[in-house]
Amino acid sequence: xxxKPRDYRSYNNQLDYNDILLNxxxxxxxxxxxxxxxxxxxxxxxxxxxxxxxxxxxxxxxNLVQDTEIIRLEVVDTNPALAAEIANExxxxxxxxxxDIMKVENIQVIDEARVPDKPIxxxxxxxMAIAGVLGLMIGVFITFLLEFLDNTIKTPDDVERHxxxxxxxxxxxxxxNK
Numbered sequence: 749x750x751x752k753p754r755d756y757r758s759y760n761n762q763l764d765y766n767d768i769l770l771n772x773x774x775x776x777x778x779x780x781x782x783x784x785x786x787x788x789x790x791x792x793x794x795x796x797x798x799x800x801x802x803x804x805x806x807x808x809x810x811n812l813v814q815d816t817e818i819i820r821l822e823v824v825d826t827n828p829a830l831a832a833e834i835a836n837e838x839x840x841x842x843x844x845x846x847x848d849i850m851k852v853e854n855i856q857v858i859d860e861a862r863v864p865d866k867p868i869x870x871x872x873x874x875x876m877a878i879a880g881v882l883g884l885m886i887g888v889f890i891t892f893l894l895e896f897l898d899n900t901i902k903t904p905d906d907v908e909r910h911x912x913x914x915x916x917x918x919x920x921x922x923x924x925n926k
Contacts, residue, residue, distance in 0.1 A: 779810045782842050790841045828863045835861035
């Protein structure tokens with residue numbers, strides 16, 4: 749969270765709207781600071797990670813919660829404990845970087861990252877549901893396409909329409925009785 753509630757109090761103990769607006773504007777700047785090479789390199793060094801800056805950027809995602817002063821930091825990794833550790837370390841390194849770069853201490857962590865109980869990806873049930881619906885739609889589409897492209901003669905009306913010849917007779921279909 750950008751800003752601290754006690755910082756919003758003015759001289760007469762009222763909430764200062766300008767401070768709130770300023771912090772909301774700073775959120776996007778801070779969101780970009782989280783992705784800087786300096787923050788990433790320090791997190792990689794502190795955690796002794798064997799990944800590049802580009803790989804780190806792919807793992808870490810910064811989301812700004814609209815119309816708030818909250819920055820959501822998400823880390824995706826195959827190891828959930830490592831993902832939580834990277835998220836927490838990135839938040840700490842980012843807070844220190846803001847102090848050095850902006851010369852202000854207006855960042856605080858609301859929630860520490862925790863190891864999730866179940867993986868966020870892949871979701872087999874969702875994937876199967878999407879595949880089932882998609883397969884059904886493709887099957888119906890192919891059926892309509894084949895019917896549309898089928899130009900074989902099936903009825904006496906087709907003979908008259910396509911060949912422009914009158915139908916003199918037809919051979920009925922006879923079922924064999926056993």
